[in-house]
Amino acid sequence: MKKASLLFSKVALLGLVVTSLGSFSAIVSADEIGGTDTGAVTQAPTATLPIQLLGINDFHGALSTTGTAYINGTPFRNAGKAALLATYLDQAEETFKETNATGSTIRVQAGDMVGASPANSGLLQDEPTIKVLNRMNFQVGTLGNHEFDEGLAEYNRILTGTAPLPGQFNQITQNYQREATKTDIVIANMTDKETGAIPFDWKPYTTKLISQNGQSVEVGFIGIVTTEIPNLVLKKHYEQYNFLDEAETVAKYSKELRDKGVNAIVVLAHVPATSDKDIAIGDAATLINNVNTIDPENSVDALFAGHNHQFTNGLANNTRIVQSTSQGKAFVNMTGELDPVTKDFVKTPDAVVTPVLANDVNGTPVVPDSAVSQIIEEADNLVTQVTNEKVGTATEAGTMSREVNAANESPVGNLVTDAQRIVANLDGNHVDFAMTNNGGIRADLLVQDDKTITWGAAQNVQPFGNILQIVEMTGAQIESVLNEQYDEDGKYFLQLSGLRYTYTETGDPTVPYKVHQIVKENGEPLDPNGTYRVVINDFLFGGGDGFKTFTGAKLIGAIDSDTDTFINYFKAQEAAGKTISAAVDGRKTYRSQADIAAENEKNALAAIHAATVLTDIKEKDTQHTGKTLPNATISVQVKETVQTRSLNPATAIADANGDFTVDISSLDVEKDQVLVVTVTDQNGYSVPFEKTVLAMDVVTPKPDENGGTPPVTPEKPGKTDEDKPVTTDKTSSKKDGKDFPQTGENVQLIGAIVGAGLLGGGIVLVLRKNRVV
Structure with missing residues (x-):
């Protein structure tokens, strides 16, 4: 408008x-x-033309799938199933016609109708889904990223109802009674690199003529796919195409339509959106805002969004933006009035998003559409011999959820990655970790009442069939790829097995979080320089979902597809008599900066206490020795001077072994003084230790043979108990290479000499004589 x-x-x-x-x-x-x-x-006042647009997005072949639809914050559980959706769409159209007898209804889709589909569609190449969408009368649609899953050539084959090549698929798919789509596919922002043309003769837009009582208005529909395709699709399926700026493309074709007299314009855009209090936000809103900047006179009235599976119903300026969650769990009912004079909407159209439930708002059961039910029943019968096969037994009946917690960890995500790591190791690959993109986990794991897990239930969780690669990565690369989860949007993240990590805020809004610490399953820290083997799928190995670090990993080998690996894990556990369970167990944990700082301090102080051993300090000591953390700083000062700093402390730095010697001669330590020995580690954490100065050691000699006590000789200062020699009657000291008798021996010698003197000088003469001889 x-x-x-x-x-x-x-x-x-x-x-x-x-x-x-x-x-x-x-x-x-x-x-x-x-x-x-x-x-x-x-000219008489002109009657307006009522119009209704019924829309869905991200159907993903969900013929029989149910789940929770969050509509404006309210959960509607067990929503979905294609046959019920068909009935709801018909009822919405009938209700519209009751008050707008001449009104017109157009049904539209915003991409991802196929791909990542449950078995009753996926095993049949999503051809049952094409038939179901035909029965629902969807008239206009666009591409999503999952239409690229097997390449656009295969998607075009499915659309045109062309038989596959002989032997291309399993026999039930080869023989399936397929039909061509009745939906016009529009895609404006993708061209072939060689020809510059939109592939497969698809058009950038189409128009639908609304005629009532001789008046008519054309409504234009422009198709847009997200330019993130290179992050979402295997390279071989997108590398031949250019993806053009969404806003520039919409502005271009909006003007082209206006030049043709088409002013009522709807964009079908497989780009994400959400809303808050009737205000649309996200990429879709940005797209519209950019279009308004490029062409202020544009006439875009509404945009049907997709890709992120979120309820959306709000405005971006005067443009209504809507999204119906996913998998047929809800649908958009948009209504407006067209002016035959202006050829435009009279005002911005209104919309409601309605959940698809087994009972209506009055509690009355909703009757499933019989034609759609018949298509689904036929598909079920064809694949039942595969899907009903028991592959495992759960610990409990019920549902194992893929819903993530605040840290983006999910029970089924843990189960999937555990399965990949375990199966890889069972095959002798010696894998350390496994990681997968959360977007590849497509459904809860449904467990039957008897605790049976079927092939079909497992395939619903991992439907893509991506090949699992074994790559070698350094610890630094693993940290880098984990950090790549925490960009400004944070919409792409990983599930993982074999490691745990904590993350914290950064204060930078463009990268709001960062990894703090990574440990292996056994608690051992990840070595940044170490090398580890990791299981990832080929989508991630190509840098999918923006995880560019994976492209630098070294390819070691490959195992089965993610689908087969998941199923084989269940079979292996069943053969071993083990049951299956899934839970969140703290593989990702948020820690605040304050918590981390407190923990760091606690650990640092504990490390200092554990490593520090101090020798006793005695009066007149001139050195203090001990052992602590390597390269720590040690300071010693008299306690009374710590606060006043009236005396500079004596300091030293511990060597690489933690040994240290501090010269404390400047302190002139005295008995009973209290010294403070402070140890500071390399990060600045300090622990003070108090040491009371002891008296010098006094050696008390043994009594002599006559009962007397020899004189006491004080020991030299600076010796510890360990350093000073042990004194006995037989020990001796050495000085300048000569032996001197101990103090007790000197006393005995003097007594002997005195006694001998009493015998007279004769003996002395003899001694002298003998010495001369």
Whole structure:
């Protein structure tokens, strides 16, 4: 709708005509309105044309799938099933016609109708889904990223109802009674790199003529696919195409339509959106805002979004943006009025998003559409011999959920990655970790009442059939890829097995979180320089979902597809007599910066306490020795001077083994003084230790043979108990290479000499003589 549309619509009813320049000239003058006949032709007020647009997005072949539809924050559980959706769409159209007898209804889809589909569609190449969409009468649609899953050539084969090549698929698919689509596919922002043309003769837009009572208005539909395709699809399926800017493309074709007189314009865009209090936000809203900047006179009235499976119903300026969650769990019912004079919506259309439930708002059971039910029943019968096969036994009956917690960890995500790691190791691959993109986990794991897990239930969870690669990565690369989850949007994230990590905020809105610490399953820290083997799928190995670090991993080998690996895990557990369970167990944990700082301090102080051993300090000591953390700083000072800093501390740095010697001679330590020995690690964490100065050791000699006590000789200062020699009657000291007797021996020698002197000088003479001889 043009900016001036609302004003012009009212003026037109008074008989004014808009010129191509946006001005207007009067057909009916003021006098003529008063009744003066001048011969001019008056124009009666024109009746508007009611229109209804019923839309879905991200159906994903969900013929029989149910789940929770969150509509404006309210959960509607057990929503979905294609046969019920068909009935709801018909009822919505009938209700519209009751109050708008001449109104027109158009049914549209915003991409991802096929791909990542449950077995009753996926095993049959989604051809049952094409038949179901035909029965529901969808008239216009666009591409999503999953239409690329097996390449656009295969998708085009499915659309055209062409038989596959002999032996291309399993026999039930080869023989399936297929039919061509009745939906016009529009895609404006993708071209072939070689030809510059939109592939497969698809058109950038189409128009639908709304005619009532001789009046008519054309409505234009422009198709847009997300430009993130290179992050979402295997390279071989997108590398031949250019993906053009969404807003520039919409502005271009909106003008082209306006030039053809088409002012009522709807965009079918497989781009994400959400809404808050009737305000649309997300990529779709950004797209519209950019279109308004490029072409302020654009006439885009509504946009059907998709891709992120979120309820959306809000405005971006005057454009209504809607999204119906996913998998047929809800649908969009948009209504408006077309002005046959302006060829535009009278005002921005209104919309509601309605959940698809087994009972209506009055509690009355809703009857499934019989034609759609028949298609699904036929598909079920064809694949039942495969899907009903028991592959495992659950610990409990019920549902194992793929819903993620606040840290983006899910029970089924843990189960899937555990299965990949375990199966890879069973095959002798010696794998450390497994990681998968959360978007590849497509459904809850449904367990039957008798705890049976079937092939079909497992395939619903992992339907893609992506090949699992074994790659070698460094610890630094693993940290990098985990950090790639935490960009500004945070919409792509991983499920993982074999490791755990904590993450914290950064204060940077463009990268709001970062990995803090990574440990292996056994608690051992991840070595940034170490190498590890990781299981990932080929989609991630190509940098899918924006995980570019995976492209630098070293390919070691490959195992089965993700589908087969998941199923084989169940079979192996069943053969071993083990049951299956799934739970969130803290593989991703948020820690605040404050928590991390407190933990770091606690661990640092504990490490200092554990590593530090101090020797005793005694009066007159000039050195203090001990052992602590390597390269820590040790300071020693008298306690009374710690606060006043009246005396500089004595300091030293521990060596690489943690040994240290501090020169404390400047402190002139005295008995009973309290010294503070402070150890500070390399990160600045400190622990003070108090040491009371001890008295010098005093050696008390043993009594002599006559009962006397020898004199006491004080020990030299600076010796510890460990350093000083042990004193006995037989030990001796050495000085300058000469042996001197101990103190007790000197006393005995003097007594002997005195006694000998009493015998007279004769003996002395003899001794002297002998010495001369």
